[in-house]
Amino acid sequence: MDAAVRELSYAQAIQEAMAIAMDMDERVFLMGEDIGVYGGAFQVTGDLVERYGTDRVIDTPISELGGAGVAVGAAVTGMRPIFEFQFSDFATLGMEQIVNQAAKMRFMLGGEVSVPVVMRFPAGSGTGAAAQHSQSLEAWLGHVPGLKVIQPATPHDAKGMLLAAIADPDPVMIFEHKLLYKMKGHVPEGHYTVPIGKAEIRREGRDLTIVATSIMVQKALDAAAALEGEGIDIEVVDLRTIRPIDRQTVIDSVKKTSRLLCVYEAVKTLGIGAEVSALVAESEAFDYLDAPIVRLGGAETPIPYNPDLEKATVPQVPDIIAAARDLVKGVR
Amino acid sequence: MAGASKAALDSRANLPFVYRQYSPEQLRQVLHKMYLIRRFEEGAEECYMRGLIHGTMHLSIGQEASAMGICMPLAEDDQITSTHRGHGHCIAKGAEVSRMFAEFFGKTTGYCKGRGGSMHIADVAKGNLGANGIVAGGIPIAVGAALSSKMMKTGKVVVSFFGDGANNEGAFHEALNMAAIWKLPVIFVCENNGYGMSTSTARSTAVKNIAERAAAYSMPGVIVNGNIFSEVAEASFKAVERARAGEGPTLIESKTYRHRGHSKSDRNRYRTKEEIEDWMANRDPITLFETELRDFGFIDDQGIQAIRDAVAKEIADGIEFAKESPAPEIATLENYVYTEQA
Numbered sequence: 001m002d003a004a005v006r007e008l009s010y011a012q013a014i015q016e017a018m019a020i021a022m023d024m025d026e027r028v029f030l031m032g033e034d035i036g037v038y039g040g041a042f043q044v045t046g047d048l049v050e051r052y053g054t055d056r057v058i059d060t061p062i063s064e065l066g067g068a069g070v071a072v073g074a075a076v077t078g079m080r081p082i083f084e085f086q087f088s089d090f091a092t093l094g095m096e097q098i099v100n101q102a103a104k105m106r107f108m109l110g111g112e113v114s115v116p117v118v119m120r121f122p123a124g125s126g127t128g129a130a131a132q133h134s135q136s137l138e139a140w141l142g143h144v145p146g147l148k149v150i151q152p153a154t155p156h157d158a159k160g161m162l163l164a165a166i167a168d169p170d171p172v173m174i175f176e177h178k179l180l181y182k183m184k185g186h187v188p189e190g191h192y193t194v195p196i197g198k199a200e201i202r203r204e205g206r207d208l209t210i211v212a213t214s215i216m217v218q219k220a221l222d223a224a225a226a227l228e229g230e231g232i233d234i235e236v237v238d239l240r241t242i243r244p245i246d247r248q249t250v251i252d253s254v255k256k257t258s259r260l261l262c263v264y265e266a267v268k269t270l271g272i273g274a275e276v277s278a279l280v281a282e283s284e285a286f287d288y289l290d291a292p293i294v295r296l297g298g299a300e301t302p303i304p305y306n307p308d309l310e311k312a313t314v315p316q317v318p319d320i321i322a323a324a325r326d327l328v329k330g331v332r
Numbered sequence: 333m334a335g336a337s338k339a340a341l342d343s344r345a346n347l348p349f350v351y352r353q354y355s356p357e358q359l360r361q362v363l364h365k366m367y368l369i370r371r372f373e374e375g376a377e378e379c380y381m382r383g384l385i386h387g388t389m390h391l392s393i394g395q396e397a398s399a400m401g402i403c404m405p406l407a408e409d410d411q412i413t414s415t416h417r418g419h420g421h422c423i424a425k426g427a428e429v430s431r432m433f434a435e436f437f438g439k440t441t442g443y444c445k446g447r448g449g450s451m452h453i454a455d456v457a458k459g460n461l462g463a464n465g466i467v468a469g470g471i472p473i474a475v476g477a478a479l480s481s482k483m484m485k486t487g488k489v490v491v492s493f494f495g496d497g498a499n500n501e502g503a504f505h506e507a508l509n510m511a512a513i514w515k516l517p518v519i520f521v522c523e524n525n526g527y528g529m530s531t532s533t534a535r536s537t538a539v540k541n542i543a544e545r546a547a548a549y550s551m552p553g554v555i556v557n558g559n560i561f562s563e564v565a566e567a568s569f570k571a572v573e574r575a576r577a578g579e580g581p582t583l584i585e586s587k588t589y590r591h592r593g594h595s596k597s598d599r600n601r602y603r604t605k606e607e608i609e610d611w612m613a614n615r616d617p618i619t620l621f622e623t624e625l626r627d628f629g630f631i632d633d634q635g636i637q638a639i640r641d642a643v644a645k646e647i648a649d650g651i652e653f654a655k656e657s658p659a660p661e662i663a664t665l666e667n668y669v670y671t672e673q674a
Binding site for chain 2: 027029055060061063065066067068069070071072073074075076077078079081096097100101105106107108109110111112113114145146148169170
């Protein structure tokens with residue numbers, strides 16, 4: 001197959017990144033619940049246990065707090081663990097180790113250690129799994145100095161950012177939207193990295209900047225394509241990293257388009273959209289704004305079970321189209 | 333036991349474990365370090381009273397035999413995780429009191445460059461991965477360090493110190509279970525001083541002895557008198573041998589007592605003056621060890637006085653070093669948050 005057009009799913013891209021990292025560095029190993037023969041709840045680890053054995057693909061008991069702590073301890077003492085939370089919602093069970101230990105250990109010890117741990121979080125709604133298996137909690141962790149928090153939106157970035165995360169000396173939290181796992185896209189072979197802390201302009205435009213994260217990037221692109229026929233030219237910025245956030249790319253884009261719409265799946269209030277809005281409002285881009293900043297985020301509710309209610313909880317393409325059109329036409 | 337003649341060995345045959353296992357010089361060093369821990373904490377307390385140290389601190393005065401006994405069989409590159417009551421562990425694992433004082437004074441020469449203070453004191457070079465402000469927070473980390481040891485085949489043994497309060501945290505149970513199923517070279521040391529802050533173990537803990545909880549994780553559970561150095565060191569020695577042989581973890585419950593309150597805000601309303609005075613007068617670990625050393629002929633009054641004098645000087649010098657050390661520049665505030673920053 002021609003390497004230039006090789007396509008993998010987002011899940012396959014992550015699996016390939018982990019395999020490459022394990023081939024390159026014997027310190028890299030995987031831990032998590034049912035990541036061995038089961039292959040992971042979303043088949044991301046797949047058959048890696050057959051290739052690397054149970055010493056490097058370790059099924060943990062259902063112990064998120066202890067498991068996260070073991071990963072932190074292994075990272076501090078020379079290993080490079082990748083810890084999979086089966087669902088990002090279970091971060092709540094491991095929060096102590098993530099927030100109090102992993103994020104702060106280097107700082108508390110005056111730089112005497114690094115904590116090169118990667119934690120993976122299958123996140124988001126759309127699977128009918130209801131309120132405790134569908135949340136988007138990335139902003140919680142994005143609030144913690146010492147962590148890096150990334151949300152790759154494409155198979156290409158999933159592989160490249162995970163490889164960057166594994167090479168990073170500090171704890172990196174990677175939020176993977178479950179609905180993206182089957183998304184196919186071009187993924188180069190071999191080792192490459194996509195830098196943490198750098199946003200990507202997915203589509204250039206002059207009328208409106210949409211800053212989107214994770215699955216909302218594709219939805220924003222779909223909305224932009226739909227509005228093209230109406231003569232509305234939208235720029236889509238894929239934020240990719242929420243800590244450290246790439247302020248400059250956002251500011252430069254808004255200076256160009258003079259309008260900002262933030263789109264994210266997590267609950268709207270106190271979310272990443274507030275941060276992006278504020279960083280623009282605090283910057284020189286504020287003077288360029290021709291319209292109020294608008295946020296489209298998740299409803300102020302847990303994720304419901306009923307599929308129609310579930311869809312209505314998070315921004316969909318028509319919502320983005322309507323908000324973008326209103327913004328550009330001056331309705332807002 | 334280099335240098336010990338056969339006659340000397342024979343004469344020790346009926347003595348407790350440590351007197352057979354370690355040389356007189358090593359044992360005098362233990363007494364030296366027990367005094368160093370005691371005087372360090374007294375010195376830190378005094379500096380706190382005089383306003384030279386801010387924040388709070390948790391003193392382990394009365395628990396010195398536990399820290400020293402557990403660390404006695406450890407090699408320099410073996411590792412520990414410690415607790416908020418961790419000054420003794422830090423010194424027992426080899427830290428210098430001057431750099432500990434400097435940390436308490438918030439100075440750049442401190443072990444954590446003034447970022448950690450008492451509650452996060454560490455000495456990574458000597459294998460102390462750090463005290464911890466979260467009860468039971470260090471236990472899974474110790475298991476992770478032991479996993480590293482096993483995966484990298486370094487032969488290192490890891491000790492996780494924690495208090496009686498930690499045994500009711502989920503992290504304790506999750507960590508012990510994983511250490512047991514993976515047979516990791518880790519030793520769990522519960523220093524049971526009778527109270528989790530103000531709540532007694534009788535009121536907080538369903539089992540009479542915390543060591544009983546080892547049965548739930550198929551590992552040996554050992555109870556020792558934490559105020560008798562030899563008892564603690566013997567239990568630790570066996571646990572270290574077991575861990576190094578790849579046979580898995582041990583839970584040691586070291587029953588002890590803290591003479592001081594939980595922290596500087598403690599008014600000691602949950603225990604009686606009589607109880608505290610009884611422990612201080614009749615079960616002080618330094619007095620007990622010193623008496624044994626003297627009775628067994630390992631040291632005389634002159635030797636004890638020499639240790640006390642040397643420790644007093646070390647403490648005075650340490651405080652002076654801390655006072656004279658530079659404070660961190662405000663411009664360095666964000667250092668050490670991320671590796672690329674500093």
